[in-house]
Amino acid sequence: MALFIYGTATNTGKGFFTHQDRLDFSLRGYTGHDGSNYVDVWCIGNNEKGAYWLAEKNGVEKTKSEAQTLVNAAVTLAQNAWDAESDEHKAQFDRPPAITIP
Amino acid sequence: MSTYQELKGLKVKYLSTDTSGDRIKEGELFYNSTSGNLKTFVTTAAWHSGANLITARSNGGGAGTTTAGLNIGGNIGPSDTQTTLTEEYDGVNYSAGGTLPAARRSMASSGTQTAAIASGGFGPPSQDKAESFTYDGSSFTEIPSLNTARQGLDNNGAGTTTAALVCGGLPGVTATEEYNGSSWAEQNNLNSGRARGCNIGSQTAALFCGGQEPSISAQSEEYDGTSWTEGNNLNTGRKELGGAGSQTSATVAGGSTGSISNVVEQYDGTSWTTIPATMGTTRTAIAPTNAGTSSSYAVSGGNSGSIVGNTEEFTVSLSATTDAAWASGGAMNTGRSEGMTAGTQTASLMSGGIVPGSDAMTNNSEEYNGSSWSEGNNLGLYRRGGGFGTQGTQTAGLVSGGNGGPGSPAAGLLSTAEEYNGTSWSDGGDMPATKFSHGACGTQTAGLVFAGKTGTNVNTDTTAVNTTFEYDGSSWTAGGDYGISNNSMAGFGTQTAGVGVGGNSPASAATYEYDGSSWTAGNNVPSTRRAHAAFGTLTEGAVCGGYNPSAGSLTQTVTYDGTNWSTSANLASGRNGLGGSGTQAAGLAAGGHPALTTTEELTIAFPLKTITDS
Numbered sequence: 001m002a003l004f005i006y007g008t009a010t011n012t013g014k015g016f017f018t019h020q021d022r023l024d025f026s027l028r029g030y031t032g033h034d035g036s037n038y039v040d041v042w043c044i045g046n047n048e049k050g051a052y053w054l055a056e057k058n059g060v061e062k063t064k065s066e067a068q069t070l071v072n073a074a075v076t077l078a079q080n081a082w083d084a085e086s087d088e089h090k091a092q093f094d095r096p097p098a099i100t101i102p
Numbered sequence: 103m104s105t106y107q108e109l110k111g112l113k114v115k116y117l118s119t120d121t122s123g124d125r126i127k128e129g130e131l132f133y134n135s136t137s138g139n140l141k142t143f144v145t146t147a148a149w150h151s152g153a154n155l156i157t158a159r160s161n162g163g164g165a166g167t168t169t170a171g172l173n174i175g176g177n178i179g180p181s182d183t184q185t186t187l188t189e190e191y192d193g194v195n196y197s198a199g200g201t202l203p204a205a206r207r208s209m210a211s212s213g214t215q216t217a218a219i220a221s222g223g224f225g226p227p228s229q230d231k232a233e234s235f236t237y238d239g240s241s242f243t244e245i246p247s248l249n250t251a252r253q254g255l256d257n258n259g260a261g262t263t264t265a266a267l268v269c270g271g272l273p274g275v276t277a278t279e280e281y282n283g284s285s286w287a288e289q290n291n292l293n294s295g296r297a298r299g300c301n302i303g304s305q306t307a308a309l310f311c312g313g314q315e316p317s318i319s320a321q322s323e324e325y326d327g328t329s330w331t332e333g334n335n336l337n338t339g340r341k342e343l344g345g346a347g348s349q350t351s352a353t354v355a356g357g358s359t360g361s362i363s364n365v366v367e368q369y370d371g372t373s374w375t376t377i378p379a380t381m382g383t384t385r386t387a388i389a390p391t392n393a394g395t396s397s398s399y400a401v402s403g404g405n406s407g408s409i410v411g412n413t414e415e416f417t418v419s420l421s422a423t424t425d426a427a428w429a430s431g432g433a434m435n436t437g438r439s440e441g442m443t444a445g446t447q448t449a450s451l452m453s454g455g456i457v458p459g460s461d462a463m464t465n466n467s468e469e470y471n472g473s474s475w476s477e478g479n480n481l482g483l484y485r486r487g488g489g490f491g492t493q494g495t496q497t498a499g500l501v502s503g504g505n506g507g508p509g510s511p512a513a514g515l516l517s518t519a520e521e522y523n524g525t526s527w528s529d530g531g532d533m534p535a536t537k538f539s540h541g542a543c544g545t546q547t548a549g550l551v552f553a554g555k556t557g558t559n560v561n562t563d564t565t566a567v568n569t570t571f572e573y574d575g576s577s578w579t580a581g582g583d584y585g586i587s588n589n590s591m592a593g594f595g596t597q598t599a600g601v602g603v604g605g606n607s608p609a610s611a612a613t614y615e616y617d618g619s620s621w622t623a624g625n626n627v628p629s630t631r632r633a634h635a636a637f638g639t640l641t642e643g644a645v646c647g648g649y650n651p652s653a654g655s656l657t658q659t660v661t662y663d664g665t666n667w668s669t670s671a672n673l674a675s676g677r678n679g680l681g682g683s684g685t686q687a688a689g690l691a692a693g694g695h696p697a698l699t700t701t702e703e704l705t706i707a708f709p710l711k712t713i714t715d716s
C-alpha cells in the first residue's frame with residue numbers, strides 16, 4: 001500500500017486542518033501551480049481518516065506524478081523569478097531549490 | 103501519634119483548571135473541579151521519524167547522539183557489499199562524513215560524532231578483521247588492532263576513544279578487550295560468548311545484552327571494569343538490536359528474534375521491561391547513536407526484509423511528541439515574509455515584511471484574534487527584518503531597526519524603533535546604530551536586540567555585528583556582546599533571560615543565553631537554520647521552520663527547556679522567513695517566503711490521564 005495519498009485542496013485557513021487531524025494522519029503541504037493559478041498540494045497519510053479529510057475538503061486526488069508536476073511548476077516559477085532578480089538580491093537570498101515530494 | 107496521612111489519607115489538590123508550567127509533576131494527583139475528574143500527568147515514550155540515510159545500509163556502526171550521530175560503514179547490498187561510507191546526522195539531515203580506510207560492516211563502534219572508535223568486523227576479502235580506527239569528525243585514523251580478530255561485532259562496542267570496550271563476536275567469542283587510547287588489553291571473558299548483541303555504557307560500567315551464541319540469546323551481563331556478572335535476561339531474546347543509555351538506565355530496540363522485531367525494552371539496573379512504544383519499522387542490524395541516553399537516542403538503517411535507510415528517534419518526555427500538533431490558522435490579509443511579530447497565539451501582531459515584487463516591502467500591520475486577521479494601522483516606515491523573535495504584545499508591540507524607509511523598495515538600514523499601542527504606531531527611541539536581520543525578544547518596555555547587520559545600504563554596505571542593545575521603553579543602551587557576529591538568528595525570552603539561536607552567515611546552530619548582562623553558549627539546536635520563528639521563554643521556548651542550506655525550508659519544530667533541545671511536531675508546510683509568537687504550549691507561525699498568507703497554530707498538550715473507577 002502506498003504511504004501517501006496526493007491531492008489538491010485550497011487551504012481555507014482556520015479549521016482547514018485541526019490538531020486532531022495532525023495526530024490522525026501525516027500531512028505535508030506544498031505550493032503548486034496548475035499553469036494558471038497557484039494551488040495547495042497535499043501529501044496525506046494513507047489511512048481512512050486521511051482519505052476522508054481530503055474528501056471533506058473538496059480535494060481533488062492526484063497521482064504522485066501529477067502532484068510532483070504541480071510542485072515542480074511552482075518551483076520553476078520561483079526559480080525564474082529569482083533568476084530575473086538583481087545580483088544584490090541574489091546575494092541575499094538563495095535560489096529556490098527543487099522539491100521532491102515523499 | 104497518628105499522622106495526618108493515616109487519619110485523612112493523601113492530600114489531593116483541588117483545582118479549577120489543570121496544572122501547567124513548572125507545577126506539572128509526573129504522578130501528582132489533582133482534582134479538576136470544572137471537569138469533575140481526578141487527574142495526573144504521565145510520562146510518554148515515543149518514536150518518531152528522522153531523516154533518511156543518503157545511502158541505505160544494514161550492519162553499520164552507530165555512535166554519537168540524536169543531534170550529532172554517526173553511521174559508519176555497513177552493508178549496502180544487494181548481496182553483502184561492504185562500504186567505506188560514513189554519514190553524519192545533525193537531527194535533521196545526513197551529510198557525508200569521512201570514509202573508512204577499508205570497507206567494513208558489523209564493527210564495534212562507540213563514542214561521539216567527533217571522537218568515535220570502530221573496531222573489528224567483517225570486510226573483503228571475506229574475513230574477520232582486527233583493525234581499529236578512530237574518527238575525529240572529518241577523517242579516520244588507524245590505531246592499534248584488536249588482539250583477537252573477529253566479526254559479528256554489531257553494536258558490541260561501548261565507551262570512548264580513550265576508554266573503549268569490545269566484547270564477544272562470531273563464533274561465540276567470549277574475549278573482552280579494553281582500549282586506553284594507545285593499546286588494547288585482554289580482560290576477563292564474557293560468561294556467555296555472543297555476537298551481535300548490544301553493548302551499552304562505559305568501560306567501567308557496561309551492559310551487554312542479547313546476541314547469538316549462535317542461537318539467539320536473551321542473556322544480559324554487567325561489566326564493572328574487571329569482570330562480567332550475569333543479570334536478568336531480556337524479555338525477548340534477539341540479536342542485532344540497538345540501544346543506548348547506561349548500566350542502570352538503558353533502552354534497546356529492534357533486532358531479530360528469528361523474525362524481525364520492533365520491540366523496545368528498558369533496563370533499570372535490575373530488570374528489563376517491555377514498553378508499548380515500539381519502533382515504526384521492524385528492523386534488525388540497526389545502528390544506534392549509542393552515546394545517547396535511555397530517553398533520547400536514534401537508530402538508522404538496518405534490514406527490514408530489505409536494506410532500509412530510514413531513521414527513527416526515541417524520546418521520553420512529559421510533553422509527549424505525539425501530543426503536540428500544528429493546526430491551520432486564519433490566513434493573513436497580506437502575505438509576507440520577514441515581518442515582525444508580537445503577542446500570543448490568540449492575540450498576535452504582525453507588521454512589515456517582504457511582499458511580492460522585486461525587493462518590495464510593506465508597512466502593513468495586522469492583528470490576529472485566534473481565528474482571523476484584521477487590519478491594524480500601518481507602521482510609520484516600510485520595513486522588514488526589524489527583529490526576528492517576539493517583541494512585546496498585541497497592545498504593546500515593538501519593532502526595532504530593519505531594512506526600510508519611507509517608501510518601497512528601500513535600501514536603507516534603520517536605527518529607529520516603533521511602538522504599537524493596540525491601535526497605532528508611534529516613534530520609539532533610536533538605537534545607537536542601525537541594525538537589520540537581528541535577533542529580538544522581550545517587551546516594549548524591556549526589549550532586547552542582538553547581532554544582525556549594521557551599515558547604511560542593504561545592498562552595498564553591511565557588516566555583521568555582535569552588539570546587543572537593551573530598551574527601557576524610551577532609550578537604548580548597550581548590553582553584553584552576543585556570542586558571534588552573525589545575522590538571521592531568532593530570539594525568545596526576556597531582556598534578563600533571553601535566548602538567541604541559529605544564524606545565516608556563517609550557517610549556525612548555536613544557542614546563546616542572556617542574563618541581563620552577558621551571553622553564554624548553550625547547547626546547539628539540531629542542525630543549522632536561519633529565518634526561523636522563535637517564541638516562548640528561556641525554559642519553555644520553541645523554534646519552528648526556517649531554512650537549512652541542505653534541507654531547504656524546514657517543517658521542524660524544536661523546544662528548549664533552558665538546557666536541551668527536543669524535537670516536537672512538524673509544521674504542515676516547510677516555511678522560512680516566517681513570524682512566530684505565543685508560548686511553547688500555544689504558539690503561532692505566520693507567513694514566510696514567498697509572501698505566504700497561511701498561518702499554523704501549535705498546541706503542545708501535556709499528556710493528562712483521567713482516572714476512572716470503572
